[in-house]
Amino acid sequence: xxxxxxxxxxxxxxxxxxxxxxxxxxxxxxxxxxxxxxxxxxxxxxxxxxxxxxxxxxxxxxxxxxxxxxxxxxxxxxxxxxxxxxxxxxxxxxxxxxxxxxxxxxxxxxxxxxxxxxxxxxxxxxxxxxxxxxxxxxxxxxxxxxxxxxxxxxxxxxxxxxxxxxxxxxxxxxxxxxxxxxxxxxxxxxxxxxxxxxxxxxxxxxxxxxxxxxxxxxxxxxxxxxxxxxxxxxxxxxxxxxxxxxxxxxxxxxxxxxxxxxxxxxxxxxxxxxxxxxxxxxxxxxxxxxxxxxxxxxxxxxxxxxxxxxxxxxxxxxxxxxxxxxxxxxxxxxxxxxxxxxxxxxxxxxxxxxxxxxxxxxxxxxxxxxxxxxxxxxxxxxxxxxxxxxxxxxxxxxxxxxxxxxxxxxxxxxxxxxxxxxxxxxxxxxxxxxxxxxxxxxxxxxxxxxxxxxxxxxxxxxxxxxxxxxxxxxxxxxxxxxxxxxxxxxxxxxxxxxxxxxxxxxxxxxxxxxxxxxxxxxxxxxxxxxxxxxxxxxxxxxxxxxxxxxxxxxxxxxxxxxxxxxxxxxxxxxxxxxxxxxxxxxxxxxxxxxxxxxxxxxxxxxx
Amino acid sequence: xxxxxxxxxxxxxxxxxxxxxxxxxxxxxxxxxxxxxxxxxxxxxxxxxxxxxxxxxxxxxxxxxxxxxxxxxxxxxxxxxxxxxxxxxxxxxxxxxxxxxxxxxxxxxxxxxxxxxxxxxxxxxxxxxxxxxxxxxxxxxxxxxxxxxxxxxxxxxxxxxxxxxxxxxxxxxxxxxxxxxxxxxxxxxxxxxxxxxxxxxxxxxxxxxxxxxxxxxxxxxxxxxxxxxxxxxxxxxxxxxxxxxxxxxxxxxxxxxxxxxxxxxxxxxxxxxxxxxxxxxxxxxxxxxxxxxxxxxxxxxxxxxxxxxxxxxxxxxxxxxxxxxxxxxxxxxxxxxxxxxxxxxxxxxxxxxxxxxxxxxxxxxxxxxxxxxxxx
Numbered sequence: 001x002x003x004x005x006x007x008x009x010x011x012x013x014x015x016x017x018x019x020x021x022x023x024x025x026x027x028x029x030x031x032x033x034x035x036x037x038x039x040x041x042x043x044x045x046x047x048x049x050x051x052x053x054x055x056x057x058x059x060x061x062x063x064x065x066x067x068x069x070x071x072x073x074x075x076x077x078x079x080x081x082x083x084x085x086x087x088x089x090x091x092x093x094x095x096x097x098x099x100x101x102x103x104x105x106x107x108x109x110x111x112x113x114x115x116x117x118x119x120x121x122x123x124x125x126x127x128x129x130x131x132x133x134x135x136x137x138x139x140x141x142x143x144x145x146x147x148x149x150x151x152x153x154x155x156x157x158x159x160x161x162x163x164x165x166x167x168x169x170x171x172x173x174x175x176x177x178x179x180x181x182x183x184x185x186x187x188x189x190x191x192x193x194x195x196x197x198x199x200x201x202x203x204x205x206x207x208x209x210x211x212x213x214x215x216x217x218x219x220x221x222x223x224x225x226x227x228x229x230x231x232x233x234x235x236x237x238x239x240x241x242x243x244x245x246x247x248x249x250x251x252x253x254x255x256x257x258x259x260x261x262x263x264x265x266x267x268x269x270x271x272x273x274x275x276x277x278x279x280x281x282x283x284x285x286x287x288x289x290x291x292x293x294x295x296x297x298x299x300x301x302x303x304x305x306x307x308x309x310x311x312x313x314x315x316x317x318x319x320x321x322x323x324x325x326x327x328x329x330x331x332x333x334x335x336x337x338x339x340x341x342x343x344x345x346x347x348x349x350x351x352x353x354x355x356x357x358x359x360x361x362x363x364x365x366x367x368x369x370x371x372x373x374x375x376x377x378x379x380x381x382x383x384x385x386x387x388x389x390x391x392x393x394x395x396x397x398x399x400x401x402x403x404x405x406x407x408x409x410x411x412x413x414x415x416x417x418x419x420x421x422x423x424x425x426x427x428x429x430x431x432x433x434x435x436x437x438x439x440x441x442x443x444x445x446x447x448x449x450x451x452x453x454x455x456x457x458x459x460x461x462x463x464x465x466x467x468x469x470x471x472x473x474x475x476x477x478x479x480x481x482x483x484x485x486x487x488x489x490x491x492x493x494x495x496x497x498x499x500x501x502x503x504x505x506x507x508x509x510x511x512x513x514x515x516x517x518x519x520x521x522x523x524x525x526x527x528x529x530x531x532x533x534x535x536x537x538x539x540x541x542x543x544x545x546x547x548x549x550x551x552x553x554x555x556x557x558x559x560x561x562x563x564x565x566x567x568x569x570x571x572x573x574x575x576x577x578x579x580x581x582x583x584x585x586x587x588x589x590x591x592x593x594x595x596x597x598x599x600x601x602x603x604x605x606x607x
Numbered sequence: 608x609x610x611x612x613x614x615x616x617x618x619x620x621x622x623x624x625x626x627x628x629x630x631x632x633x634x635x636x637x638x639x640x641x642x643x644x645x646x647x648x649x650x651x652x653x654x655x656x657x658x659x660x661x662x663x664x665x666x667x668x669x670x671x672x673x674x675x676x677x678x679x680x681x682x683x684x685x686x687x688x689x690x691x692x693x694x695x696x697x698x699x700x701x702x703x704x705x706x707x708x709x710x711x712x713x714x715x716x717x718x719x720x721x722x723x724x725x726x727x728x729x730x731x732x733x734x735x736x737x738x739x740x741x742x743x744x745x746x747x748x749x750x751x752x753x754x755x756x757x758x759x760x761x762x763x764x765x766x767x768x769x770x771x772x773x774x775x776x777x778x779x780x781x782x783x784x785x786x787x788x789x790x791x792x793x794x795x796x797x798x799x800x801x802x803x804x805x806x807x808x809x810x811x812x813x814x815x816x817x818x819x820x821x822x823x824x825x826x827x828x829x830x831x832x833x834x835x836x837x838x839x840x841x842x843x844x845x846x847x848x849x850x851x852x853x854x855x856x857x858x859x860x861x862x863x864x865x866x867x868x869x870x871x872x873x874x875x876x877x878x879x880x881x882x883x884x885x886x887x888x889x890x891x892x893x894x895x896x897x898x899x900x901x902x903x904x905x906x907x908x909x910x911x912x913x914x915x916x917x918x919x920x921x922x923x924x925x926x927x928x929x930x931x932x933x934x935x936x937x938x939x940x941x942x943x944x945x946x947x948x949x950x951x952x953x954x955x956x957x958x959x960x961x962x963x964x965x966x967x968x969x970x971x972x973x974x975x976x977x978x979x980x981x982x983x
Contacts, residue, residue, distance in 0.1 A: 018682045027686075503702055510714035
């Protein structure tokens with residue numbers, strides 16, 4: 001058969017456009033994409049812009065001090081934060097504190113986590129499998145669990161309320177041990193060393209031992225191999241862990257709040273919180289913008305590093321089989337070290353907190369001192385909270401709020417994430433996919449507390465048809481959804497890309513329309529990743545604090561803010577009990593997720 | 608009546624990229640087994656996906672029977688789910704969460720076919736393809752060949768008028784591939800479906816197709832029967848792509864080449880009117896060696912060479928000849944009674960020569976002179 005030589009007219013520009021529009025709009029994919037893009041623009045971009053504009057405009061109540069009308073452009077807040085007499089207290093000292101705490105935490109967690117990672121993945125230490133999970137547990141607990149445990153142990157007379165254990169045993173711990181930089185640094189290091197264990201450990205495990213062998217065969221000593229081959233190849237993963245820890249420290253609120261406040265040790269996050277709670281909207285906006293900027297710079301550096309790391313990805317071959325160095329005589333001490341780290345980072349804090357909730361007088365271990373009153377007692381002789389915590393309606397209210405808000409937000413963001421993944425993978429309108437990918441990633445660059453400040457700026461007052469949302473559970477849900485989108489959409493995009501379009505195309509060829517394909521093919525296949533995409537944000541949301549602390553009011557208290565309020569009122573036992581409940585929820589949630597999805601969730605907890 | 612018509616079809620993936628498919632005119636007859644053949648990246652899969660409706664066009668139109676299913680100018684686009692075609696993917700794309708039976712009856716359920724009729728149809732298709740004993744298993748529990756059959760069964764169940772196959776055999780091992788080829792040919796005869804088959808494997812195309820369309824860099828090179836494609840390649844690309852070992856090409860007009868001078872002299876003395884000739888192609892099996900009993904045939908192109916390699920391939924031999932630094936390959940089915948290092952005389956009859964012009968297109972004038980008996 002010969003090719004046909006029927007001449008066909010070349011389409012005009014208008015015809016091409018009409019045809020492409022028809023193809024693009026035939027399926028709801030593009031429509032959904034456009035709606036999602038609009039939604040995220042409103043939930044993510046607009047709050048940030050609104051906050052940044054707050055930093056440049058005269059706020060209500062400041063007009064007489066600034067001598068300009070409300071809403072006019074001004075440098076006042078920027079000047080106040082960076083250059084004025086109080087800029088030292090507002091910004092520079094908190095910045096220096098943040099940086100030094102972060103530097104300390106990074107150094108410590110590198111030392112501890114790096115050693116543990118090596119022991120876990122490259123040596124014949126005892127109980128490696130068990131430790132591999134156990135040593136990740138600190139990251140599943142909220143960071144300020146440790147802070148509360150620390151106060152329970154080391155609290156001194158600087159602050160009122162019940163004394164710490166050491167104090168009641170007759171020792172008087174100095175302020176530098178009880179509060180401020182030292183404990184904050186140690187706690188953050190313990191909390192984030194799982195990062196190093198995971199990132200560095202994975203890199204070590206994936207390391208192709210043929211590379212090592214080649215060097216050995218050419219005559220290199222073990223030391224040369226370590227310094228010339230292994231370390232250079234491991235550098236990107238170490239750097240990446242460092243950068244991530246720094247980014248996390250930047251937004252960390254709970255620990256410095258609990259341990260820094262008594263000695264006026266401010267970091268950027270707590271300085272921002274104090275300005276927001278004293279209604280310094282403009283200054284708060286400048287501080288939030290500064291935190292955001294540092295966050296963006298940090299994550300950009302991380303992205304660079306990851307790109308560099310990809311340059312020499314060592315593809316795992318049979319050579320990447322795990323080869324273990326025998327520890328010999330050091331086998332026991334090494335195991336002891338791992339066990340000690342587990343006790344320090346999990347056993348001690350949890351044990352301390354639990355004991356504190358069943359003891360009347362702190363630190364006295366005689367039988368008569370033990371009580372279950374703080375859990376289930378009634379008619380207690382206190383001002384508020386006259387029942388044990390489990391009998392208090394406030395707890396159940398907060399627990400219900402936590403479950404409802406975090407649950408709704410997680411389910412919504414999980415589904416939105418899958419939809420974003422779907423649109424990104426499928427839409428013929430490429431710029432739409434790119435926009436969605438980038439806009440949903442944006443909150444990742446913004447520490448939670450700065451993001452909360454942005455939400456406050458946008459939704460504190462009615463705007464257009466949208467009423468003031470401050471004080472409602474809706475604002476918490478919206479902020480949480482937006483905050484979780486980076487993880488949700490990344491999971492969705494990864495899952496959809498991995499699936500490829502062929503199974504869906506096959507259904508299309510078989511005659512299935514869009515909705516049928518979603519219901520019969522796409523969602524059933526993605527069931528697992530959807531579960532993960534809901535569960536992971538749920539766990540991190542349950543233990544999350546920095547977002548809620550700015551946006552929650554007593555009536556919308558969640559467990560985390562409720563326990564913080566109890567800390568503020570010095571109901572130590574009750575606060576500790578609530579934190580234990582949160583830790584339990586987060587931990588067993590993670591276990592459940594692991595069971596359900598048959599994956600190692602610990603790896604994904606980098607969220 | 609042609610089943611599928613592609614008119615001036617063009618596909619560009621945007622940006623500054625070259626056209627994936629350029630100005631493609633192709634007619635696929637009813638009941639035909641058409642192979643789209645070409646190297647990877649030649650646009651054959653894109654063409655198939657455009658026929659299915661999984662890719663949209665940049666220009667042109669596609670008709671199935673009398674119905675326009677895709678036209679940029681008219682603004683028509685019939686979505687894949689309403690084109691009533693079948694498509695088997697290279698990766699099979701079985702639905703991992705459905706059993707083999709549910710994979711197979713998916714299309715029938717969509718068409719709301721009554722249960723009894725549906726089961727009957729599924730049974731028949733499964734039996735035809737020999738997968739009825741796996742009906743309750745999941746795709747991941749089957750081997751590649753079995754999955755391949757399920758992918759076919761899934762599409763055959765709805766009895767499509769057009770069946771599109773995208774390199775469906777490339778993931779199978781050699782023995783299984785042979786078996787499936789025979790199976791496909793049998794199915795084609797049995798179901799009388801129009802089949803469009805994409806492959807980069809020339810043997811697959813040769814053995815299966817009633818018509819082959821050779822593509823390269825988005826351009827259609829030649830459409831014809833397997834014999835046409837092999838015996839009368841329309842240009843040098845087709846000649847070189849089809850055939851293994853590849854065709855020997857002698858460039859004309861290269862002053863430094865011994866072979867070139869030889870061929871030039873040959874054409875000049877016998878076919879002086881072929882002034883546009885740019886190169887000559889000789890299939891390896893058309894080359895002969897002169898021996899004691901039979902010399903060089905009358906009117907043949909011939910020359911001297913040294914035997915530089917003898918490669919037995921089981922039942923036949925590939926012989927590598929070197930003539931002043933240039934290589935010629937020949938194949939023979941008789942045990943060669945020569946040794947490496949021996950000097951030989953090679954020759955080829957005029958009707959075995961493929962003459963191409965300077966642009967690489969087949970010189971029809973040469974065929975009229977050299978193959979006077981053969982009709983075209």
